[in-house]
Amino acid sequence: MIVLGSNSEVAQAFVEKLLKSGEKHSKIFLFTSNRETTEKFAKHLEVKYVQQSEIIDLDLLISIDYSSLEHINSNLLFCATGFLGMGTEEGLYDNRNTQNIIDVNYAKLVPVLNYFADKMERKRTGTMIVLSSVAGDRGRQSNFIYGSAKAGLTAYLSGLRNYLFDKKVHVLTIKPGFMATKMTEGFPLNPKLTATPKQAADGIYQAYKNKRNTAYVLPIWGFIMLIIRNIPEFIFKKLKL
């Protein structure tokens, strides 16, 4: 199994869910930009599930050496990399912020996903599970740089799914809404709309087992986004969302 963004609490909960439900992997490849915390997770997997893993440094903001990835092969990829950056008010005209958001969520990420898609396509088997965001469903004034990068990612995944369909590779797009993670700690999130990492992992696991194409982590978000997507633009532009 390949995990991009191994320090994400959702990624970790998903890996645990998978191992708990008895799926075996000869090795888990943990990609990370923070080796220290990932090492903790690797040891945890070793103790709790007698599961071997290998840590691979990957910082999307620095260049990627693909030759070091050659030995990595797996028919399951889970991608939870993401970068929220600063929202519109603080960060819109900060070019560095804008660039980082676009790079981590789309520009630098897509080539990495392509790299592994290619490997799966050649083997004609595999599943790619990628976390996009509800923010990509429609640009809103509060965080549309992030939203636009995620919209790009969602579109890429949809095309990739279409392309890989007859090559027996499945692509699952996950659209989390609010999640109670380190990233959102301290924000006043409505508990009914907020998933814990464990809930998210359970939901994603179900979607994976049912071979869904796209899934919201909490079903209620499907409904909310249906409404948000359908508000006519001349009204939407006046809303403070």
Added chain:
Amino acid sequence: MKPNFKREVSNWGNFPVVEKEIRSEDSLAKIQEFVRTNHEIIARGNGRCYGDASLAENIFSTKRLNKFISFDRLNGIIECESGVLLSDVLEVIIPQGYFLFVTPGTKFITVGGAIASDVHGKNHHMEGCFSEYVLEFSLLNENSEVLICSPTQNSEKFWATIGGMGLSGIILSAKFKLKNIETSYIRQESIKAENLDEIFQLFDESETWTYNVAWIDCLQKGENLGRSILMRGEHAFKHQLPKNLQNNPLNMEKKISPTVPFYFPGFVLNNLAVKLFNFFYFKKQTKKVVKNIVHYETFFYPLDIVNHWNRIYGKKGFIQYQMVLPKSNGKEGMKKILETIAESGNGSFLAVLKLFGKHNEAAYNSFPFEGYTLALDFKINSKLKKLVESLDQIVEQYGGRIYLTKDSMSKPSLVNYLKNVNNSKFVSLQSKRIHNG
């Protein structure tokens, strides 16, 4: 949007409820920074203490320190971060033929909480407290330094932290020994006692059993005062299991737990309900002695089967009153306590009696000492304060003390037994209440 870490928080008794800042981090650098830049901090595990022990102006939640570090499967030594729950430890160790040496009556507590309260189980008279099996832990002290503490290294800090209620710093990780088991089952005997004399006699007779605990019906008066059921147990060997269990002797038996979905309205748990509960509990067992093989979950954690059972006490919450009385005069003291409760009409749903053995002199902050301990749940109501005052008086008179991890309103003189834990960095609402009160 600016983050706001203030949250409504309370522990298992839902009393008191306060609005305080809660933070949780998994990176050491960030934890150190948090300790450096804040005062009046306390660590909080899973909030299974009952009162205000893990509440403070600034709470550091260990929920993200939830990783295992190593497991020596040959020698039964495990190491993990302090926020790992005992339930997680059990999941890892039982299939390998190991069990915890000491476990409290719930498995939903953290390793950090087990050390900070130096928890005891039904086997204190034989095997002591949790700390007996702790080989070392790492502690973040008031200067934000990480100290490795063991009986030989930084031993002062080691012993101050054992039972130190988080007042000496934040435990980050710990290494402890495990007990060998052949099966995940317990050979149990339940024996009915008609009154207090009989139950004390049964405890004396059962001193060679590893696990002993009694449930008391504390609404009984006069001749029936102390009517109870003693449960004693031993880890079963494989050959003692019925044939159908022998194929899978270390079975984990995953059950789906019902959840109490909301706080019960206050009137539900009145005296009548307590009476009925105890009536059925004691009448259910018609024979004097029942011997059987039970799963460890049933034996150790009967209450864990219902998630959030604390909600049946309603929004106002409840307290647990747990005291220990010395062996020499403990029986007499217990009698007075039970009489006082029966007279007050303030029934306790749950009353558990246990025997403590000799305590480890080095673990000077631990609650247990040789004698009898009784734990009682009381719903918060207008009469409770007065009852607690009269019970405190008896405990004081008999030279006993109150378990800090359950305390939220007892007399300071019964709960101020901690030493070597005073600094301005780690201060809980409980320690403030005790010192100002």
